[in-house]
Structure formats: C-alpha cells, structure tokens
Amino acid sequence: GIQVEQSPPDLILQEGANSTLRCNFSDSVNNLQWFHQNPWGQLINLFYIPSGTKQNGRLSATTVATERYSLLYISSSQTTDSGVYFCAVEDTGGFKTIFGAGTRLFVKA
Amino acid sequence: KAGVTQTPRYLIKTRGQQVTLSCSPISGHRSVSWYQQTPGQGLQFLFEYFSETQRNKGNFPGRFSGRQFSNSRSEMNVSTLELGDSALYLCASSSILSGANVLTFGAGSRLTVL
Numbered sequence: 001g002i003q004v005e006q007s008p009p010d011l012i013l014q015e016g017a018n019s020t021l022r023c024n025f026s027d028s029v030n031n032l033q034w035f036h037q038n039p040w041g042q043l044i045n046l047f048y049i050p051s052g053t054k055q056n057g058r059l060s061a062t063t064v065a066t067e068r069y070s071l072l073y074i075s076s077s078q079t080t081d082s083g084v085y086f087c088a089v090e091d092t093g094g095f096k097t098i099f100g101a102g103t104r105l106f107v108k109a
Numbered sequence: 110k111a112g113v114t115q116t117p118r119y120l121i122k123t124r125g126q127q128v129t130l131s132c133s134p135i136s137g138h139r140s141v142s143w144y145q146q147t148p149g150q151g152l153q154f155l156f157e158y159f160s161e162t163q164r165n166k167g168n169f170p171g172r173f174s175g176r177q178f179s180n181s182r183s184e185m186n187v188s189t190l191e192l193g194d195s196a197l198y199l200c201a202s203s204s205i206l207s208g209a210n211v212l213t214f215g216a217g218s219r220l221t222v223l
Contacts, residue, residue, distance in 0.1 A: 031210055041146075041197055043214040086152065090210060095164040097142065097201075097212065099152035 002027045002091045006100035013077045013107050021072040021103045023087030030090040032063050034072050037084040037102070046072070046085075077107045111136065113202050113215035121221045127188040130218045134181050134202030141183040142212070143175060146197040155198075158183055187220075195222045 003026040013019055023032070031050040035043045047054050047061040049070065054061055058077075063070040074081055084102040091098060114133040122128050134141050143155040154167040158177035175185040181202075187194055197219050201212040 033212060035214075041199075041217050041219070043199065043201075045211060045213060048209050048211045088152075088212070093165070095140075095142075095157045095159070096154055096167070097144075098154060099144075101151050 002029065002089060002098050004087060004089055004098050004100035006085075006087055006103050008103060009101065010104045011106070013105065015077060015079060015107055015109050017077050017107075018073070018075045019077060019105070021074070021085055021087075021105075023070040023072070023100055025068050025070075025087075025089050027068070028092050029065070030092055030094065032065075032070050032090075033088045033097075034061055034070070035086045035088060036081075037086060039083060043086070074105075077105075079107045079109050081105060082107050113200060113213055115198075115200050115215035115218050117218060118216065119219050119221075121223060122190050123223050124190055124192060126190050127186060128190060128220060129184055129186045130198055130200075130220075132183045132185075132200030132202075132215060134183070134200075135204075135213055138202035138204045138213075139181050140203045140205065140210070141177055141181065142201050142203075143183070143185050144199045144201070145169075146199060146217075147193075147195070152199070155185065190222045192222050195220060 005024045034046040049063045051065045060073045087100040140159045142157040156166040177183045197217045199217045201214045
C-alpha cells in the first residue's frame with residue numbers, strides 16, 4: 001500500500017520563527033490533506049490540497065503531485081501552533097485515507 | 110451546523126469485554142470513516158461507510174466491526190477486548206458534493222482496556 005513519510009519528526013521553535021514541514025508519498029493519490037492535532041486530541045483540517053498552493057493566514061501549503069510531495073509552511077509561529085501536524089492521503093483505490101506519522105511541533109514563548 | 114459527535118468520550122473496559130462506539134456525522138454528510146490512534150502505531154484507518162455500505166477496510170482483525178444506519182450515523186464494535194486495543198478512536202465524516210473528500214473529525218472516544 002501507499003506509504004506516507006513526514007519530516008522532521010520533531011521540531012522545536014522559538015515564537016516568531018518560520019518552519020517548513022514535509023510530506024512524501026510513495027504513489028499517486030486522489031487527494032492530500034493537512035491536519036493539526038491539539039493537545040486534547042482534536043484533529044483540525046488545515047488544508048485540502050491535492051495539488052497547487054493555498055494560503056490561510058500564517059499557514060500555507062504546496063503540493064507537487066507529479067513529484068509526490070507536499071509542504072506545509074508556518075510563518076511567525078505562535079505557542080498555539082504547538083501540537084502534531086499530520087499529512088493524510090487518499091489512495092487511488094478510493095475510500096481509504098492513510099496518515100503519516102506526524103511532525104510534533106513545540107513553540108517556545 | 111453541528112460538528113461530528115462521538116460518544117462516549119471516555120470509557121474503561123476489561124480484557125475480554127466488548128465495546129460499541131457511536132459517531133453522528135455532520136448533517137448531510139453520508140461518508141463516515143473510523144481510525145485508531147495509538148502512540149506506537151499512529152493513526153490507522155479502520156473502515157469507511159457510505160449509504161450503509163462498507164467501501165473499504167483497513168488491516169485489523171475481525172474483532173473490529175462497524176455499521177452505518179440509514180441516517181448516516183455509524184457505530185463500531187470491538188469484541189473480546191485486548192490490552193492493545195487501548196487507543197483513541199476517531200471518526201470523520203465527509204461530503205463529496207463539492208467533489209472534494211474533506212474529512213471533518215470528531216473529538217474521539219478514548220478507550221482504556223485493563
């Protein structure tokens with residue numbers, strides 16, 4: 001089955017710093033989503049981005065489907081950005097979403 | 110619009126028992142999928158339902174089962190619980206009307222097996 005790899009696994013930032021999180025996937029996918037999981041376990045959808053670039057405030061994401069990777073950019077990080085960021089893809093067989101292992105981010109005040 | 114509702118939020122069971130978890134999707138969403146999250150295995154896909162039909166399932170033993178009702182609400186059941194079934198069980202719903210299968214997750218059901 002499709003493999004999803006995220007890097008780095010852990011990231012510590014000083015408040016105000018920028019960061020780039022990467023997601024590589026091993027095969028063609030129907031779609032790709034980025035999620036943020038807060039300390040209470042709630043998963044929040046950040047982007048639905050099967051291809052191209054999107055921006056939402058301090059966050060932006062780019063997916064290059066032909067090269068099988070996606071990037072999540074966080075600018076001017078805040079302590080509330082802490083948590084785990086997951087990349088998830090739906091394989092071309094449909095109806096099955098595979099998650100990467102996540103990037104655990106801690107933003108220090 | 111109400112979000113995805115999962116019940117119960119927390120529960121404790123003992124080995125050998127069985128458990129049923131419930132998921133009410135966002136109104137109008139007809140697809141419901143389930144995931145198991147553990148520290149060791151991460152987030153793993155369990156199964157997906159649409160219009161009461163299971164369209165795909167993950168690599169879990171037959172002790173894990175699910176179903177979807179005509180109102181799109183879904184339940185999952187785990188029989189003969191094992192210690193390793195302790196996990197956060199997450200449910201997501203989605204609507205493909207826009208052509209995009211965007212998942213919206215509930216808060217999860219945290220199961221502890223003693």
